[in-house]
Amino acid sequence: MPAEPKLALSLRGIRMNFGPIVAIAGVDLDVAAGKICGLIGPNGSGKSTLFDCCTGLVRPTAGRVLAGATDITGWGMARIARRERLFRSFQKAVVFRAMTAEDNLVLAGQMAAFSTLASTFSFGPIARRRVRELRVRAGELLERVGLAHMRYSKAGEMSFGQQKLLQFASMLMPEPRIILLDEPFAGINPVLIERIVENIRVVNRESGVTFVIVEHNIDVLRDLTHRLVVLSRGSILADGDPDDVIRDPRVVEAYLAG
Amino acid sequence: MPGLTVVGRRFAGRLTSVCLVAAILVLLPLFANSYQLSTLIVSMVFLLPALGLNLILGYTGMLSLAQMGFFGVGGYTSALLAMHFGTPFWLNFLAALVVPALVAIPLAIPALRLRHTSFVMCTIAFVFILDSASKNWVSLTRGDMGLSSVPRPRLGLWSGGYVVHTTAGYYYLGLFLCALAVAALIAIVRSPAGRYMVAIREDETLAASVGGRTWHYRLAAFVLSAAFAGAGGSYYVHYITVISPTVFDPSYTNTVLVVVLGGGVGTISGPILGGVVFVALSEALRVAPELRMVIYGLILTTSVFAFPKGLIGPLFALWRRMLPSRERGSHAG
Numbered sequence: 131m132p133a134e135p136k137l138a139l140s141l142r143g144i145r146m147n148f149g150p151i152v153a154i155a156g157v158d159l160d161v162a163a164g165k166i167c168g169l170i171g172p173n174g175s176g177k178s179t180l181f182d183c184c185t186g187l188v189r190p191t192a193g194r195v196l197a198g199a200t201d202i203t204g205w206g207m208a209r210i211a212r213r214e215r216l217f218r219s220f221q222k223a224v225v226f227r228a229m230t231a232e233d234n235l236v237l238a239g240q241m242a243a244f245s246t247l248a249s250t251f252s253f254g255p256i257a258r259r260r261v262r263e264l265r266v267r268a269g270e271l272l273e274r275v276g277l278a279h280m281r282y283s284k285a286g287e288m289s290f291g292q293q294k295l296l297q298f299a300s301m302l303m304p305e306p307r308i309i310l311l312d313e314p315f316a317g318i319n320p321v322l323i324e325r326i327v328e329n330i331r332v333v334n335r336e337s338g339v340t341f342v343i344v345e346h347n348i349d350v351l352r353d354l355t356h357r358l359v360v361l362s363r364g365s366i367l368a369d370g371d372p373d374d375v376i377r378d379p380r381v382v383e384a385y386l387a388g
Numbered sequence: 389m390p391g392l393t394v395v396g397r398r399f400a401g402r403l404t405s406v407c408l409v410a411a412i413l414v415l416l417p418l419f420a421n422s423y424q425l426s427t428l429i430v431s432m433v434f435l436l437p438a439l440g441l442n443l444i445l446g447y448t449g450m451l452s453l454a455q456m457g458f459f460g461v462g463g464y465t466s467a468l469l470a471m472h473f474g475t476p477f478w479l480n481f482l483a484a485l486v487v488p489a490l491v492a493i494p495l496a497i498p499a500l501r502l503r504h505t506s507f508v509m510c511t512i513a514f515v516f517i518l519d520s521a522s523k524n525w526v527s528l529t530r531g532d533m534g535l536s537s538v539p540r541p542r543l544g545l546w547s548g549g550y551v552v553h554t555t556a557g558y559y560y561l562g563l564f565l566c567a568l569a570v571a572a573l574i575a576i577v578r579s580p581a582g583r584y585m586v587a588i589r590e591d592e593t594l595a596a597s598v599g600g601r602t603w604h605y606r607l608a609a610f611v612l613s614a615a616f617a618g619a620g621g622s623y624y625v626h627y628i629t630v631i632s633p634t635v636f637d638p639s640y641t642n643t644v645l646v647v648v649l650g651g652g653v654g655t656i657s658g659p660i661l662g663g664v665v666f667v668a669l670s671e672a673l674r675v676a677p678e679l680r681m682v683i684y685g686l687i688l689t690t691s692v693f694a695f696p697k698g699l700i701g702p703l704f705a706l707w708r709r710m711l712p713s714r715e716r717g718s719h720a721g
Contacts, residue, residue: 187593207596218597226590229583237587240580241599250580251608257579300598 137198138163138308138340139184139216144193146179146364153179154190155364161308163198166334166341168351168372171361172385177344178221180361181310185218186210197308212241217301218310224293227286231277231296234285235268236261239303264303271299276325291318298326302333311343315350323347327354352376360384401710413563422555427671428664429555432562433624434640435663438647439573440616446654447577448609449589454495454511455617455644457518458488460635462618463625464522464529467538470626476549477541477626481565484622485615492614496607519636534632541626558627565623566660569616574656576612585609589654643667650691652698661699 139161146154154176161167171177183190186207194203197214210216225234243260244250272278275295280288285296294314301309311330315323327350333339345351351358351372358372362384368375375381417425437455444452462484469475469483499510522529529535541552541561552561576582584605587595596602625631643666651662669687673680695701 185597207593208599208601211597211599220594220597223591223594226587226594228590229586233583237583237600238598240583244580247601247604250584251576253575253579261580304599 136163137161137196138165139342140196141180141184142194142196144180144183144195145191146176146183146188147191152364154183156193157361157364157366159359159366159369161340161342163340164334164338165356166330166343166354168355168358169342169344169361170346170348170351170358171367175361176364177361178312181218181312181342181344184310185216211304212245215305215307216310217304217306217308219294219297219301219312219314221313221316224290224297225285225288225300227284229285230282231272231280231285231288232265232268232282234296235271235300235303236264238300239264239267242304267303271302275299275329291322294318295322295326298329305337306339308340308342311341311345313345314343315345315347323350330354348376417556417559425555425559427668429558429562429627430671431663431667432566433620433627434643434647434667435566435660436569436620436623437617437644438651438659438663439569440613440620441644441648442653442655442659443573443576443585443616444609444613445648446658447582447589448585448606450606450609451508452511452610452613453508453641453645454492454514455613456636456641457511457515458492458614458617459621459624459640460518460522460631460633461488461491461614462621463631463635464535464621465618466622467535467625467631468528470539470542471535471537474539474547476544476546477552478543480541480626481619481622484618486618488614488618488621489611492611493607496610500603500606500610515636515638515641519633522633522636529633532633534630534634535625536630538625538629538631540629552626562623562627565619569619570656570660573616577656581605581608643670646688650688650698652700652704655698655700655704657703658698658700661703665699 137160139159141157141159144154144157145152157176157180169177169180179188182188183193184195186202186205186209189204194201196202197210197216200214202210202214202216205213226237229237240250243264244252244257249257269278269281272281275298277288277292277295277299280292280296285293288296298311298314314326318326330341330343331354334341343351343355355372357370358368358375359366360368360375360378360381367384368378368381416428420428437459440458441452441455444450465487466480466484469480470477495510495514499507499514502510523531525531539551543550543552543561552558577585584595584600584602585608587598587600588602588605592602621631621635624635646666647662648659649662650666651660652658666688670680670684673683676683691699697704
């Protein structure tokens with residue numbers, strides 16, 4: 131009997147109601163560790179809400195969320211990020227605009243370098259050395275995503291695509307295990323899309339980071355992902371190999387019907 | 389300055405200007421008369437709560453109007469200790485940091501659940517409650533009469549020691565306390581915690597998504613801001629040797645707001661400049677008592693229109709033009 135694949139993220143019977151509106155009507159989903167999983171669906175099908183449930187931004191009305199073997203249902207965002215190294219990107223709020231690119235990354239790396247609350251208030255030589263190390267790592271990551279020339283620029287002065295690259299880099303700072311990307315390619319030019327795609331591949335291959343990607347750009351997802359899940363009206367409509375899923379008549383209909 | 393990197397040159401420039409300002413401040417009593425010095429003392433009285441407001445508003449993004457409430461708590465604490473137990477200044481001062489900070493915690497637990505205007509209202513209400521309490525808890529505060537003949541600050545380890553009584557003495561004491569407070573503020577905002585605070589100001593959800601324990605840092609900023617205000621209250625009460633419920637008057641809160649917002653919120657030097665300029669301005673305008681507040685208001689309005697980032701804004705712009713910026717420096721190699 132082959133060993134069960136290790137799971138990075140499991141959703142068990144997730145339901146989410148906003149008053150009378152059912153945003154998610156019972157979703158069960160297992161994401162294997164080290165895979166890149168795409169999540170598509172028409173607008174309003176519950177993709178972002180599902181991310182919100184996974185990352186603790188909202189608490190699901192019913193169901194459980196597991197990161198690895200840990201039940202993280204009801205945890206806050208910061209705790210999930212710190213303990214499980216599960217990070218997400220947002221569609222609109224992308225980076226801290228008043229901070230430099232480097233400071234954005236240092237901030238993101240702090241949770242690993244300063245694990246206790248008290249240690250974040252220290253300003254002695256040890257704390258300064260740790261921040262220096264974070265700056266070095268930030269420099270390397272900026273180099274890697276092609277933003278080295280923007281290192282000391284305010285993030286608010288960067289283009290939207292560059293901000294998304296910066297956001298991606300910031301999720302790599304604290305050694306992530308799972309990254310949820312919410313429309314990482316929307317509204318940015320093809321060159322930057324290619325750069326993000328390449329980085330996702332490298333991080334996945336070299337560090338074994340699991341990705342779940344919500345995206346409307348199906349052409350990109352088809353090449354990038356190992357598996358494609360289709361959400362429609364708050365439940366899973368199709369799930370499987372990207373090429374098969376895209377040809378599935380129910381999926382085509384759901385998209386055309388809106 | 390050949391042989392120095394751009395960063396080194398910026399540091400050297402900053403060091404020079406800080407030393408220059410420090411030298412001027414230390415030597416000032418040799419040139420200034422006691423009236424001018426007492427104006428600067430009042431500036432420093434307001435600077436201490438203003439630094440606290442700057443931490444919570446400028447760096448963490450929450451408008452708290454409770455600063456003068458904590459200022460009063462610190463003032464009463466310091467005065468009562470000195471009057472009843474004859475304790476030395478350092479102990480009164482320490483108590484004036486700790487007691488307001490402890491008072492801030494039970495207030496923060498409900499208040500920090502609120503956002504925006506509701507939070508502001510909650511902090512205003514806190515000052516109203518203190519105002520009423522200080523008027524009615526007569527056995528402790530002597531009500532509207534207030535506490536008078538509060539001992540002057542005694543600088544000794546336990547008993548004995550030098551009692552500050554000259555204007556210059558008060559000036560140097562204030563200078564020392566403000567230097568400590570500014571150093572503390574710099575240490576806080578440059579620490580990793582300070583970076584989380586700025587992140588919360590920018591976007592609280594995003595701050596949580598990078599692992600920032602937002603509630604803890606909002607609480608920390610609130611409690612620390614209370615301690616800064618309490619420090620101001622302690623210095624104030626040993627200077628004028630009287631404290632009454634009038635400290636909770638909204639006009640004092642307004643002054644703290646003007647110092648921070650007019651000087652430059654979210655910067656270190658902004659409130660310092662604001663403290664000196666706006667308090668001195670208010671004093672200078674006493675030459676025209678009937679029109680004093682009218683002129684003050686006009687100048688304030690004009691300055692807000694001319695310098696939306698505070699008085700420090702144009703100074704920073706000048707500073708940047710004098711020194712090469714970091715990014716241009718890195719392009720130059």
